[in-house]
Amino acid sequence: MKILVAGDFCPSYRINDFLQKNNFKGLFANICLVTEQADYSIVNFEFPIVKNRNYARPITKCGPNLLGSESSVAAIRYAGFNCCTLANNHILDQGKQCCLDTIEVLCNSSIDTVGAGKNATEAERVLYKDLCGETLAIINCCEHEFSIADETSAGANPLNPIRQYYIIQEARKKADYIIVIIHGGHEHFQLPTIRMQDTYRFFIDVGADAVVNHHQHCYSGYEVYKEKPIFYGLGNFCFDKNTQRNSIWNEGYLVKLVLDNKIHFELYPYIQCNDTPNVVLMKKDRVDDFYSSIKCLNEIIADSCRLKLEHQHWMKEREGNLKLVLSPYSNRWFRIMASRGLLPMFLSKKRKLSLLNFIYCESHRDRIVYLLNEGERNE
Secondary structure, eight states: OOEEEEEEEEETTTHHHHHHOOOOOHHHHHHHHHTTTSSEEEEEOOOOOSSGGGGOOOOOSSSSSOOBBBBHHHHHHTTTTOOEOOOSSTTTTTTTHHHHHHHHHHHHTOEEEEEEESHHHHHHHOOEEEOOOEEEEEEEEESSSSSSEEEEEEEEEOOOOOHHHHHHHHHHHSSSSSEEEEESOOOTTOOOHHHHHHHHHHHHTOSSSHHHHHOOSSSSOOOTTTTTTEOOOOOOEEETTTTSSSSSGEEEEEEEEEEEEEEEEEEEEEEEESSSSSSEOOHHHHHHHHHHHHHHHHHHHHHHHHHHHHHHHHHHHHHHHHHHHHOOOOOOHHHHHHHHHHSSSOOOOHHHHHHHHHHSHHHHHHHHHHHHHHHHHOO
């Protein structure tokens, strides 16, 4: 059984121009050479479909509210994808109805979906596929942002290791192989955190055969843990951004899992939305550089002390952005000045300890999350 997994697809900027002209070949002709070698191909659908602008209800959130049209579905069908993962931080961007419309449009186009639904029960549903005389189970979840389903509302399946433990245990009874696909990690950071590594290894410990992650807008390395692969970041699959050229944003890889008695895999590195808005497999000179980079990332991933230090260094370089969140100032320029140390933050040691207590302690965190959500509902 050969399963291909890709990262984030979003019809932004120049990609949309291709879609409006139905120029799917211009986008994905090179990738079809890979998908046609797989028995089943999966891509992350990083946006909701808006069939009618009158039905769109953009949610209040921080970050962009993404959207796309039904032509995106025809494009991924052309590219050879059979399934879309929907557990991501954008599937609810245009409201509950557009989330449900996305599932319906994909289903009507004979494309499977996993990771989202009309409520939490549907969102955590496992996708079972009979392929090559065996059964594959696909579990999809994402870190908590603004897209999560609950008991009565549509959205994405949240990352919850306790829930995923029981789901993996149940899937183990029904399937020959289990793949867990997660949407998480720090954007623009090419390594997992220790928390991610512990969680993804746990999924292997309790029965998963492979774990694949995306979300960071850059590729990461991988490890083979107890003879099972964990891929910590595939990078963008096809996601244009007008400020990103010749950067980690523009590189990624597909992973082909060969599920046999022992799990094998193969990587297909590519360039995406750089000089041209398409996905093109890397040429040999770039491939050598790619594997050198992967080797360095893998060495760090294999050393928990180095991994922790790299994460701390990355956070230290970007602590100004976090200071903006804690700033007591409402004026934009004052906030920026405070983040650069030009104005006092008025955070005493006692105040910092209080904040840490609310974050560290599970019970206190429940209270602060409730309070912030209640404030949002009352505004």
